[in-house]
Amino acid sequence: MKLLLRFLLALLVLIVACYIGVVGYMYFNQRALQYSARGEVVALGDTGLNNADDITIQSGDAAINGWYQAPRPGMPVILYLKGNSKSFSEEHERFERFAADGYGFLAFDYRGFPASPGEISETNILDDAIAAYDWLDAKTEAPILIWGRSLGSGPATYVASERDAVALLLETPFLSAVNVAAERYPILPVALVMQDQFRNDLWIEDVSEPVLVAHGTADRTIDLSNGERLYAQAPNPDELWIVEGADHSDLWDAGIWDRAKPFFDRAMNR
Structure with missing residues (x-):
């Protein structure tokens, strides 16, 4: 015994x-x-963006690099906040569609991602997003639309809570990064030890802009319930677009741009 x-x-x-x-x-x-910050940087000259410019924005004591194209007269401009992997430049197909339909855009890499040197942290990502919004607001009088994808839903929601944009589109967002971590590692005390928690669930309470949330039922990276719960907390919800069978990176091919344009039109006409 x-x-x-x-x-x-x-x-x-x-x-x-x-x-x-x-x-x-x-x-x-x-x-x-x-974070998954590795990837190639696509040169602007290798895309179909003939009227866009390489730009550098000062963010605190660091510089972030991206692309900017002005909108056609009377059209809005999209502040695009990228997801967790690779460089924003690999999504140039999106920006080409934006530009073809007359929208302007600003897209960039956060500090520590391929096009922008520096250290990755929640604080730096949020600071970079605010710096990008303020740069854009000073650059143009066009209405600003915020689009955050995946990880970018964090800085997008934060910026919308701190600045006065026209609309907020959240593509495959999390309720919070710490919520996703807790779902993946339920036996670990992630809420106690996780530094970069991206509390969308708190920031959304201060978002006055109309909100569209897009998510797929087969998302294996951020469960659909995150998008549903975040949308339910939005003070000014406009649309919850759920795509049957779509995984985390499927929404562009599923037609999110054709869903986004009428949402932006509604927000512009409010």
């Missing part, structure tokens, strides 16, 4: 030690685990 008790105690100590080790590893390496 004593031998069994010693064995069980040793096993318990081993389990606790392993648990503490896993938590410690995740704490000290959390940003490397949270």
Whole structure:
């Protein structure tokens, strides 16, 4: 009996030690685990954006790099806040469609992503997004529309809560980054150790702009329930667009741009 008790105690100590080790590893390496910032930067000259410019925006003591194209007269401009992986420049097909339909756009890489040097953190991402909005607001008198995709739903919601845009479109958003982490690692104390939590659930309360949330039922990266719950908390909800069978990166091909344009028109005419 004593031998069994010693064995069980040793096993318990081993389990606790392993648990503490896993938590410690995740704490000290959390940003490397949270962000996927590798990727190629597509040159502007290799796209169909013949009227866009390479731009650099000062954000605190850092510089962020991106592309800007002015809208046609009377049209709005989209502040596009990218997702977690690769460079914004790899999504040039989106920007080409924006421009073809007369919309202006500003898109860029946050600090630490391929086109912009620096350190990745929630604070830096939010600061970069605010700096981009303010640069755009000073650059043009056109109405500003905010589009945040995936990780970009965090800075998009934050900017909309701090600035006066015309509309907020959230593509595959999270309720909060810490909520997604808790769903993935339910046995770990992520709320206690996670530094970059991106609390959309708190910021959305201060968003006065009309909100469209788009999500897919087969999203394996951010569960659909995140988008549904965030939309339910929006003070000024306009549309919840759910695409049956769509995964995390499927909404562009599913026609989100054709859904976005009437939403932007409604917001512009309010």
